[in-house]
Amino acid sequence: MKSLLPALALFTGLTCALPACAQFQKSEDAIKYRQGAFRVMAEHFGRIGAMANGRVPFDAKVAQENMALVDALHGLPFSAFDAGSDKGAPNRARPEVWKDAAKFKAARDKLDGEMSKLAAAVKGGDLGAIKTAFGATGGACKGCHDDFRAKDYSAN
Amino acid sequence: MKSLLPALALFTGLTCALPACAQFQKSEDAIKYRQGAFRVMAEHFGRIGAMANGRVPFDAKVAQENMALVDALHGLPFSAFDAGSDKGAPNRARPEVWKDAAKFKAARDKLDGEMSKLAAAVKGGDLGAIKTAFGATGGACKGCHDDFRAKDYSAN
Numbered sequence: 412m413k414s415l416l417p418a419l420a421l422f423t424g425l426t427c428a429l430p431a432c433a434q435f436q437k438s439e440d441a442i443k444y445r446q447g448a449f450r451v452m453a454e455h456f457g458r459i460g461a462m463a464n465g466r467v468p469f470d471a472k473v474a475q476e477n478m479a480l481v482d483a484l485h486g487l488p489f490s491a492f493d494a495g496s497d498k499g500a501p502n503r504a505r506p507e508v509w510k511d512a513a514k515f516k517a518a519r520d521k522l523d524g525e526m527s528k529l530a531a532a533v534k535g536g537d538l539g540a541i542k543t544a545f546g547a548t549g550g551a552c553k554g555c556h557d558d559f560r561a562k563d564y565s566a567n
Numbered sequence: 568m569k570s571l572l573p574a575l576a577l578f579t580g581l582t583c584a585l586p587a588c589a590q591f592q593k594s595e596d597a598i599k600y601r602q603g604a605f606r607v608m609a610e611h612f613g614r615i616g617a618m619a620n621g622r623v624p625f626d627a628k629v630a631q632e633n634m635a636l637v638d639a640l641h642g643l644p645f646s647a648f649d650a651g652s653d654k655g656a657p658n659r660a661r662p663e664v665w666k667d668a669a670k671f672k673a674a675r676d677k678l679d680g681e682m683s684k685l686a687a688a689v690k691g692g693d694l695g696a697i698k699t700a701f702g703a704t705g706g707a708c709k710g711c712h713d714d715f716r717a718k719d720y721s722a723n
Contacts, residue, residue, distance in 0.1 A: 434614070444610050447603030451643065454600050458590070483639045487607065 435491065438499030445491035446502065452484035456548075459533065463545040471536045478533040485526055489519050501564040508559050518555040525551040591647065594655030601647035602658065608640035612704075615689065619701040627692045634689040641682055645675050657720040664715050674711040681707040 435441040455477040461467045462474055492508050492515075508515050529544040591597040611633040617623045618630055648664055648671075664671050685700040 435610075440610070443606055447606035450599055450603035451607065451640075454591075454596070480639065480643075483636065484607075487636075 435493055435496070438493060438496040441491040441493045441496040442500040442502045445488035448484055448487040448491070452481055452488070455480040455484070459529075459541070460545055460549070463538070463542040469538050471533075474533050474536075474541065478530055482526065482530055485522065498565070503561045503564055505559050505561050515555075515559055518551075518558065522548070522551040522555060591649055591652070594649060594652035597647040597649045597652040598656040598658045598660075601644035604640055604643040604647070608637055608644075611636040611640070615685075615697070616701055616705070619694070619698040625694050627689075630689050630692075630697065634686055638682065638686055641678065654721070659717045659720055661715050661717050671711075671715055674707075674714065678704070678707040678711060
C-alpha cells in the first residue's frame with residue numbers, strides 16, 4: 412500500500428481545480444457529494460487519530476490502510492463547491508467559501524500540505540511522528556472549519 | 568493510474584469482512600458513513616456511465632480516474648452495516664440485510680465481480696467493452712437495491 416499514497420494524493424489533486432468545475436447537475440448533488448466525502452474521509456482520519464491519541468492500540472498496517480483512503484478522499488469535497496451550491500440542501504458552507512475563494516484555496520492548500528506530512532509519517536510508522544503530524548493536520552481542518560463552516564445547517 | 572486499480576480493489580476488500588465489524592461508535596455514524604460512501608461512489612460511477620451511454624464524450628483518462636475512485640469506494644459501505652444500524656438515522660436498508668446476511672453477501676460478491684470486469688474494461692480503453700461492463704455492473708447495483716433497499720426512508 413505504501414507506494415499508492417503519493418500517486419493517489421497527486422491523482423486526487425488533479426481531479427478538479429478550484430474554483431470547482433461544475434460536474435454536478437444540481438446543487439443538491441454537489442452538497443450531498445461533498446458532505447458524503449467529508450464524512451467518509453473524517454471517519455478514516457479519526458481511526459488514525461484514535462491510534463495517535465492512544466485510544467486504540469497502534470497498528471501500522473491499519474494506519475496505512477486508513478491513510479490510503481484519507482489520501483484518496485480528502486481532495487474530493489473541494490471539487491464540489493460549485494457556484495450556487497450554497498443552496499439546494501441543508502449545509503454549513505459559509506458565503507466566504509465563494510466570496511473569498513483565494514483564502515479558501517489557501518486553507519485547502521494548507522490541508523494538503525499537512526496531509527502530505529501525515530502520509531509520510533504513517534508510511535514511516537513512527538507513532539510519535541504520526542501523533543505530531545495528526546495534530547497539525549487536525550489543526551488545518553479546524554482552521555478551515557473556523558473560517559468557512561457555519562455552526563448550524565442552513566435551512567435551504 | 569492503471570496499476571492502482573487491482574491493488575486498491577484488493578485493499579478495500581480487506582478492510583472489513585461481512586457481517587460488518589463494528590467500528591462505529593453510534594449506529595447513526597455507520598448509517599451516515601455508508602450513505603456518504605454510496606453517494607460519492609455513485610457519482611463517479613455515473614461519470615463513467617455518462618461516457619458509456621454517450622451523454623459526454625469518451626475520455627479514457629477521465630474514465631480511469633473515476634474508476635480508481637469507484638474501486639477505492641465501492642467496498643466501503645459494506646463495512647458499515649453494523650448490527651443494530653437499521654435504526655439511528657433515516658435510512659433505506661431493509662431488515663433482510665441482517666436477516667438474510669448470506670444473500671446480502673452474495674449480492675455484494677456479485678457487485679465485486681462485475682466491478683472487476685468494469686475496471687478491466689476501463690483499463691483496456693475500449694468503449695464498447697466499457698458499455699457492456701457498465702450495464703452489467705449497473706444490473707448488479709439494481710439487483711441489490713431491489714432486494715435490500717426500501718423505497719422510502721425509515722423515520723428512524
